[in-house]
Amino acid sequence: MKFFQATHTFDHSWAQVTAANWMKYPNEQCPHVVAVDVLERHVDPETGVLRTERLLTCNQNAPALVLKFLGGSTVSYVRETSELDPKTQKLTMKTQNLSMCNVLTINETITYTAHPHDESSTMFKQEAQIAAGSALSRFSSYIEDFCLTRFRDNAAVGRAGFEMVLEKLKHARQEATSQLEKATTSAVNAAAATAAL
Amino acid sequence: MSASVGEKCTKIKQEYDSCFNAWYSEKFLKGDATPQCDDLFFKYKECLMKTLEEKKLDVVLADARKDNPFPNASSSSSSSSASSTSSDSPKKD
Numbered sequence: 001m002k003f004f005q006a007t008h009t010f011d012h013s014w015a016q017v018t019a020a021n022w023m024k025y026p027n028e029q030c031p032h033v034v035a036v037d038v039l040e041r042h043v044d045p046e047t048g049v050l051r052t053e054r055l056l057t058c059n060q061n062a063p064a065l066v067l068k069f070l071g072g073s074t075v076s077y078v079r080e081t082s083e084l085d086p087k088t089q090k091l092t093m094k095t096q097n098l099s100m101c102n103v104l105t106i107n108e109t110i111t112y113t114a115h116p117h118d119e120s121s122t123m124f125k126q127e128a129q130i131a132a133g134s135a136l137s138r139f140s141s142y143i144e145d146f147c148l149t150r151f152r153d154n155a156a157v158g159r160a161g162f163e164m165v166l167e168k169l170k171h172a173r174q175e176a177t178s179q180l181e182k183a184t185t186s187a188v189n190a191a192a193a194t195a196a197l
Numbered sequence: 198m199s200a201s202v203g204e205k206c207t208k209i210k211q212e213y214d215s216c217f218n219a220w221y222s223e224k225f226l227k228g229d230a231t232p233q234c235d236d237l238f239f240k241y242k243e244c245l246m247k248t249l250e251e252k253k254l255d256v257v258l259a260d261a262r263k264d265n266p267f268p269n270a271s272s273s274s275s276s277s278s279a280s281s282t283s284s285d286s287p288k289k290d
Binding site: 015018019022023025026033034035036037038039040041042043044045048050051053055057077079081086094096098 | 198199200201202206210213214217218221222225226228230232238241245249254257258261265267268269270
């Protein structure tokens with residue numbers, strides 16, 4: 001079993017980061033995620049927590065050795081369950097692979113928490129456990145190392161991709177605000193001109 | 198917006214996504230959890246369920262839920278998925 005951990009701070013508010021999280025894909029940095037589906041979703045009537053269950057469809061490249069065990073298929077599925085508490089401003093997402101579980105299990109937990117002292121930034125924490133199954137005991141160390149490296153690369157690329165999504169949304173917001181300001185200014189000018197008549 | 202695993206579900210899925218994203222930022226984060234996108238979600242889910250069966254993913258998901266259950270909306274009174282507006286769809290749970 002191998003472990004992976006990473007932390008990061010996004011310079012965007014928790015509201016912005018979590019809104020962007022639902023729009024993370026497609027993103028050009030992560031072309032392997034080809035589909036995202038919502039299986040279930042509800043707000044817990046007692047706690048106000050938003051729970052979501054999603055299915056991610058991935059098209060992964062894998063080494064020949066791994067492909068052998070997959071029967072040549074490169075499509076894999078990941079189930080993600082999340083709990084989002086708007087009161088404590090915490091989003092926890094857990095993912096597990098649904099494909100090739102007998103070969104390899106990857107359990108990942110990601111949290112996005114509002115920064116306690118800076119509401120314009122959000123703390124990100126990612127943890128993963130990677131374990132090769134007994135079917136591969138001879139190769140388990142090779143597989144785990146390969147996956148850990150891949151996971152680390154993907155995590156960095158995924159974060160970069162998410163930063164891009166956040167920036168795009170920020171620009172869209174600024175654009176909308178400036179359009180609104182322009183419209184307001186011209187409306188005010190028009191009103192002033194009318195009033196002046 | 199991302200595609201659905203079922204090609205034919207992508208359009209309705211993206212309509213649902215748009216509705217949800219607006220609801221999330223404009224309502225939910227401002228303290229209003231009243232459901233707004235249920236009709237779209239039911240239509241999308243109907244399509245999605247068929248695809249999951251076709252791809253035999255329903256069985257895989259059922260197995261995964263045994264180990265790591267996804268809690269039901271514990272009360273039928275209100276939730277974003279328990280519909281208050283949809284008349285043609287049964288409760289989805």
